[in-house]
Amino acid sequence: MSRPDAQPIPSPHFRLPASPRPDLSIVVPVYEEAAVMPVLVERLGAVLNALSVSAEVILVDDGSGDETLAEIIKAQARDPRFKGLSLSRNFGHQIAISAGLAEARGSAVVVMDGDLQDPPEAIPSLWAKHREGFDVVYAVRASRPEGWPKRVAYAAFYRLLNQLVSISIPLDSGDFGLMSRRVVDLIVAMPERRRYVRGLRAWVGFRQVGVPIDRGNRYAGRPKFTLAKLIGLAIDGLIGFGEGPLRPVGGLGLAAVGLSLIGLIGALARGLVGWGFAAGWAWVAMGLVFFGGVQLISAAILGEYVGRILQEVNARPLYVARSRVGLEPADRGEDLSLNAWLIPDDSLRHAQPLP
Ligand code: UDP
Ligand code: MG
Numbered sequence: 622m623s624r625p626d627a628q629p630i631p632s633p634h635f636r637l638p639a640s641p642r643p644d645l646s647i648v649v650p651v652y653e654e655a656a657v658m659p660v661l662v663e664r665l666g667a668v669l670n671a672l673s674v675s676a677e678v679i680l681v682d683d684g685s686g687d688e689t690l691a692e693i694i695k696a697q698a699r700d701p702r703f704k705g706l707s708l709s710r711n712f713g714h715q716i717a718i719s720a721g722l723a724e725a726r727g728s729a730v731v732v733m734d735g736d737l738q739d740p741p742e743a744i745p746s747l748w749a750k751h752r753e754g755f756d757v758v759y760a761v762r763a764s765r766p767e768g769w770p771k772r773v774a775y776a777a778f779y780r781l782l783n784q785l786v787s788i789s790i791p792l793d794s795g796d797f798g799l800m801s802r803r804v805v806d807l808i809v810a811m812p813e814r815r816r817y818v819r820g821l822r823a824w825v826g827f828r829q830v831g832v833p834i835d836r837g838n839r840y841a842g843r844p845k846f847t848l849a850k851l852i853g854l855a856i857d858g859l860i861g862f863g864e865g866p867l868r869p870v871g872g873l874g875l876a877a878v879g880l881s882l883i884g885l886i887g888a889l890a891r892g893l894v895g896w897g898f899a900a901g902w903a904w905v906a907m908g909l910v911f912f913g914g915v916q917l918i919s920a921a922i923l924g925e926y927v928g929r930i931l932q933e934v935n936a937r938p939l940y941v942a943r944s945r946v947g948l949e950p951a952d953r954g955e956d957l958s959l960n961a962w963l964i965p966d967d968s969l970r971h972a973q974p975l976p
Contacts, residue, residue, distance in 0.1 A: 646727030650717030658692035705946030759798030
């Protein structure tokens with residue numbers, strides 16, 4: 622594949638001279654957030670100025686169809702601390718975060734949502750805790766503005782998750798938080814395609830601490846997470862961290878088999894002592910439905926695991942980037958493990974400062 626206009630990708634042996642590491646990188650996935658971008662850029666800029674650390678902000682445009690990328694280019698022109706990576710299509714929140722982590726060069730990296738639900742003003746308290754020696758400082762939601770059905774669903778999910786999986790993922794914490802360089806390096810080096818970043822972050826270990834932070838309201842626009850995407854994320858969290866969910870299903874199956882055996886023996890005994898057999902078809906129908914259900918659940922859970930194995934075996938790149946705004950030219954040596962591809966898009970050439 623040699624397109625005349627494709628950027629040559631240097632071999633891993635050829636390293637570009639690295640510019641000095643900033644103290645802090647902020648990774649923000651943004652999907653169709655053009656309406657929020659100006660305020661986001663302004664509030665983030667103010668917070669970073671006040672914190673007086675060297676910083677970069679990596680805005681990951683997750684294949685937006687609106688003016689999000691144009692806003693990123695504008696922000697970069699005004700303040701070179703703002704940089705952008707634009708993905709070739711919508712890859713989803715968790716992959717956008719992973720792409721940002723692969724690009725982030727800071728000694729510490731903050732991940733936050735782009736809709737201002739994670740307040741930029743909380744970054745100094747994350748940074749202060751990090752300076753006390755913590756590798757991971759995650760925001761624990763002190764309050765949520767969402768209505769009660771969503772709050773109850775979240776609370777139930779996080780408690781179920783901790784019962785079922787083999788690592789303990791902090792309750793009521795999202796992706797908003799700070800990670801040290803070594804934690805980011807480890808997460809970027811993890812090859813899995815289905816990424817549940819807060820789970821990977823908990824898995825890494827070291828010193829981790831939560832700080833209570835109020836979750837604000839979305840600044841503008843509609844939530845980009847559909848119910849289906851939220852359920853998908855929940856399944857990734859449940860399935861991605863061990864065999865936990867298979868066990869209760871196995872238990873249910875065993876219990877069902879045990880019960881049916883007792884019932885069978887009972888029914889036979891009744892017949893033998895001459896009390897007559899219980900009326901048949903209703904029981905048979907109920908039994909069929911019940912065992913059919915157990916089998917479907919088991920098959921579905923197994924299917925989730927098999928699907929994941931297929932995805933890992935395919936080993937497609939995690940994402941494709943179409944343009945880079947203010948980022949150093951791709952040095953494939955840095956995110957080889959994520960196996961990301963950079964295919965520049967002709968229509969966006971102006972966005973790429975060539976080396
Ligand atoms: N987002 C993204 N890709 C997606 C969906 C969302 O990058 O496919 C971004 C979105 O722009 C926002 C963040 O992820 O910055 C959280 O999304 P949203 O506010 O819709 O989620 P919620 O707050 O409802 O969990
Ligand atoms: Mg939101």
